[in-house]
Amino acid sequence: MPFTLDRIEALAPDQASLAAARKLLKPAFWPTLAEGEGLIWGECQGSGATPYRVAVSEADAGYKCTCPSRKFPCKHTLALMWMRADRSATFAPAPVPEWVKDWLSRRRGTSSSPGKPKEDSKPKTQPSIRLTDKAETEVTDPKAEQRAAAARERNRLDREAAVLAGLDDLDIWLADQCQHGMANFVAQAAQSCRTISQRLVDAKAPGLAGRLDALPTRLFTLPGPVRPTAAIRELGQIHLICQAYRRAAHIPELLAADARQAMGWSITREALLSDSDGLRADAIWRVFAVISEAQPDRLRRVETWLWRANGTDQLLSCAVLIDFVPLAGGAATSGYVVGDEVDAELCFYRSTIPLRAQIATLKKGATQSSEPFNLPAEPLGVSYAQYEDALGTLPWLGAFPLAFCSATLRRSGNRLFLHDDQNKLSLPLTSSQSDEALPLASVDHIDGIGLWNGYEFTLAWAETPLGRWLRT
Amino acid sequence: MIKSVLHTKVLPALLGGTSRHPLSADLIHPSGVTSDGMLEMLSLLGQALHFTRPLSPDSFTVEPEIKDERTILDAALRRPLVRLLTGKNATDHPARALARAFDRHRLRPHPFDLPLIDGFVRSHAEQLGTTAQHWADRQKPEAETRSYFDPDLLDESNWVHPRLSRRVAFLQQRRHEDADAARALLESNWPNEEAEARFRLLETLQTRLSASDQTFFGTLEKDRAPRVRALAAKFLSRLGAGTGNPSLQACLERIKLSQSGLLRKRTVLQLELPANVKDQAASRWILQTFGEVTLNELARAFHFTENDLIEASAKDDSLLLALALIATNDRRLDLLERVVENVPNTWQRMFESGLDTLGTTTERERQRWAEIIVQPYRKDLPTAFALWDWLHRVMDESAPASVMSMLMKSNFLKRLPDRERSSPPWLELLASICPAQQRSDLRAQLAEFEPSQSGNATALLEILDGMEKNRTHAKES
Numbered sequence: 029m030p031f032t033l034d035r036i037e038a039l040a041p042d043q044a045s046l047a048a049a050r051k052l053l054k055p056a057f058w059p060t061l062a063e064g065e066g067l068i069w070g071e072c073q074g075s076g077a078t079p080y081r082v083a084v085s086e087a088d089a090g091y092k093c094t095c096p097s098r099k100f101p102c103k104h105t106l107a108l109m110w111m112r113a114d115r116s117a118t119f120a121p122a123p124v125p126e127w128v129k130d131w132l133s134r135r136r137g138t139s140s141s142p143g144k145p146k147e148d149s150k151p152k153t154q155p156s157i158r159l160t161d162k163a164e165t166e167v168t169d170p171k172a173e174q175r176a177a178a179a180r181e182r183n184r185l186d187r188e189a190a191v192l193a194g195l196d197d198l199d200i201w202l203a204d205q206c207q208h209g210m211a212n213f214v215a216q217a218a219q220s221c222r223t224i225s226q227r228l229v230d231a232k233a234p235g236l237a238g239r240l241d242a243l244p245t246r247l248f249t250l251p252g253p254v255r256p257t258a259a260i261r262e263l264g265q266i267h268l269i270c271q272a273y274r275r276a277a278h279i280p281e282l283l284a285a286d287a288r289q290a291m292g293w294s295i296t297r298e299a300l301l302s303d304s305d306g307l308r309a310d311a312i313w314r315v316f317a318v319i320s321e322a323q324p325d326r327l328r329r330v331e332t333w334l335w336r337a338n339g340t341d342q343l344l345s346c347a348v349l350i351d352f353v354p355l356a357g358g359a360a361t362s363g364y365v366v367g368d369e370v371d372a373e374l375c376f377y378r379s380t381i382p383l384r385a386q387i388a389t390l391k392k393g394a395t396q397s398s399e400p401f402n403l404p405a406e407p408l409g410v411s412y413a414q415y416e417d418a419l420g421t422l423p424w425l426g427a428f429p430l431a432f433c434s435a436t437l438r439r440s441g442n443r444l445f446l447h448d449d450q451n452k453l454s455l456p457l458t459s460s461q462s463d464e465a466l467p468l469a470s471v472d473h474i475d476g477i478g479l480w481n482g483y484e485f486t487l488a489w490a491e492t493p494l495g496r497w498l499r500t
Numbered sequence: 501m502i503k504s505v506l507h508t509k510v511l512p513a514l515l516g517g518t519s520r521h522p523l524s525a526d527l528i529h530p531s532g533v534t535s536d537g538m539l540e541m542l543s544l545l546g547q548a549l550h551f552t553r554p555l556s557p558d559s560f561t562v563e564p565e566i567k568d569e570r571t572i573l574d575a576a577l578r579r580p581l582v583r584l585l586t587g588k589n590a591t592d593h594p595a596r597a598l599a600r601a602f603d604r605h606r607l608r609p610h611p612f613d614l615p616l617i618d619g620f621v622r623s624h625a626e627q628l629g630t631t632a633q634h635w636a637d638r639q640k641p642e643a644e645t646r647s648y649f650d651p652d653l654l655d656e657s658n659w660v661h662p663r664l665s666r667r668v669a670f671l672q673q674r675r676h677e678d679a680d681a682a683r684a685l686l687e688s689n690w691p692n693e694e695a696e697a698r699f700r701l702l703e704t705l706q707t708r709l710s711a712s713d714q715t716f717f718g719t720l721e722k723d724r725a726p727r728v729r730a731l732a733a734k735f736l737s738r739l740g741a742g743t744g745n746p747s748l749q750a751c752l753e754r755i756k757l758s759q760s761g762l763l764r765k766r767t768v769l770q771l772e773l774p775a776n777v778k779d780q781a782a783s784r785w786i787l788q789t790f791g792e793v794t795l796n797e798l799a800r801a802f803h804f805t806e807n808d809l810i811e812a813s814a815k816d817d818s819l820l821l822a823l824a825l826i827a828t829n830d831r832r833l834d835l836l837e838r839v840v841e842n843v844p845n846t847w848q849r850m851f852e853s854g855l856d857t858l859g860t861t862t863e864r865e866r867q868r869w870a871e872i873i874v875q876p877y878r879k880d881l882p883t884a885f886a887l888w889d890w891l892h893r894v895m896d897e898s899a900p901a902s903v904m905s906m907l908m909k910s911n912f913l914k915r916l917p918d919r920e921r922s923s924p925p926w927l928e929l930l931a932s933i934c935p936a937q938q939r940s941d942l943r944a945q946l947a948e949f950e951p952s953q954s955g956n957a958t959a960l961l962e963i964l965d966g967m968e969k970n971r972t973h974a975k976e977s
Binding site for chain 1: 511518635
């Protein structure tokens, strides 16, 4: 059944959704618009780090969007249907991509009255496309702008003071932990970290609070005997962040920016993209890992790791797009899937080790590629040395990509190790991969890439004589 | 500060607590007047630990070398296969069809997919090759696993090594070719077999049973496994030796023999069900009671031929069901056909009985069996999903071409209730039982459904077609 504006009005959850959808009707927002086998799909660059992927079944108006909106259908879905209904954009015929096929295979099937909401769920007034025609004019008042800017500056100063006071409390807490001993800390980490992280939230240092809140979980994923030393490493890093933040004026500017980010000072997408000094890289990127992790603050952190498929820039060869979505109802994974190829210009956050980025310009939609991965021909030991260099530059470095060639996966007891025989280096694989990566233990050699967090290696991609292996 | 000092002096103090193990003053270098230097030591030690490379284990496990001669599934089929088997709506019918296809075409799943389709591998390991069996057994203690050997061609020198189902099939084939040689083969390795293997291998001797087997069965009367002892006694009883089949007596007690007819007296047999067995439970009781009896024994007990036995039971549906079950068990499909002529709803009655296996029947026998029990319904195929579901489970084969033709020509899907017609389980089931030569016809019928309804069924047909091509390419190369 083709889409009509009446049908879209019937589907829309409210008038605001239709108004928001209207703003997305420009084809420029949609690097991909395609159709095939009774389905239409597209990619829309929204406020998230990765574009949202939308697929719609024309027959029964079934839909799927990767955005975290809790309105169903969301504005992206409505916009896609709308463009289809009024033929304002061209949908290129294309084979159905894997992500759409995945969605189809998980669909429950059609409802009894496809494309029509239930009577009781209808709003009292039917949303109308005609009403969205009214031009929205924004009236700007210069004086109000000035007042708002002054208020923002006051808030910033207040927050600076609150953060510094919070760090003083944190120092006392850290000293207490040292006095009681790390073996004791591990036993009471959950309660102890919860208390101090709440105080840091009050002190407006959410980044550091989150790091402390997640610490017990991180410790408990490690084998028991190493937990106390891991606690020393983590608490030591936290103290380093505090010190770097306090001495921002005396340390390199980029390191100070890292400390501010670690503290929780956020940079809006608009501010990042408008920074003319920011590092940018225009290239074709391959998605090699998508890591989704629930945080204690009821948000899901979704990391989409990209590897540069062309060019030779050593510094900007890897990037990570980070999205935060609500745990309840939000998408569990990135819009991109491992293996996607993205032609885009990325804008990197200011950092001594620039990894986190946002998509500044998306040249075209992502496509699945079966091309071999463009990995550097270096053994694991060399990549690990690069990690150590990076750790020297940024002491609180988080997950770091390690690309390698000619490694083997070996088993010792129930644990798997990525082994570089040449450099006598063995990195333990994360315990959650002990099953999924086990088949690689029977392969002679593997080239690949993964993420090292200082304790465990998460293997993400491997090229082997038996073919390609991807983390699930 | 040198690293060794951090490890030998600072680390123990921070682990145990500086209140109990104070850091010596010469180690501490405060960064400011407000600092006592302890937190600086914490950061310094933490960073030193960060730079400590992870320790390699003393030794690594030597991975077993698994010889798997099967061809790995084509790369293009891997993702659709994983999607089909792990989809949240997937039923187990596609899994059965796929497992059969893996076995028939001597293919195996890609080793990297084994963790993704773990449930499927565990359920059908025997049909998926030695690598998959090793994967399914990975949690088992070493003593419980057997060698993983699955050669393309079996002969008398290597038949003891592969998985049990292949051994059973091999022995059955040998029994058909040379009954004595097959028995001798089984006898030669008998002491090394486990109870389950002894039972299933012994079952194959049912084919071409003869007096020359009697000595071997006699030695099994003291076997440790009760099932093996019972089976040997059953065979001996069939051969007219041994102490007789104890189950036979229980059956005979329930069968009433009488004469009927005015001009020509005919013997009539009637099954008297126990008073506490109601209609619903009758079929189950019949299977339990007659499961261990053979047609030959029963006929001999009444001094009938097997055909006479069926004729004498013609007026009693319950007794005919018993005979149908016995004929199925005895692989006497000619007699089953005669029974079904008298009881057209044998299919439904067998389903109600709870019959769950066709034993050691061949693929052709299974298909013929299905053909016989479905044939009476040709004008009005049943639309109860449970019946078709059971048929596929028991047969564990694709449907005979004639049955599939009946389904296609009868516009079967259109006759289903509206609610069920487009339900994925129906479409998946039909795709799972569809023989290769009729897939294109089925695909045409599936095209009338929404992709969300027919997606899994269509994907299954494509994978099955792809597996056939995969095998053909492998053979050519």
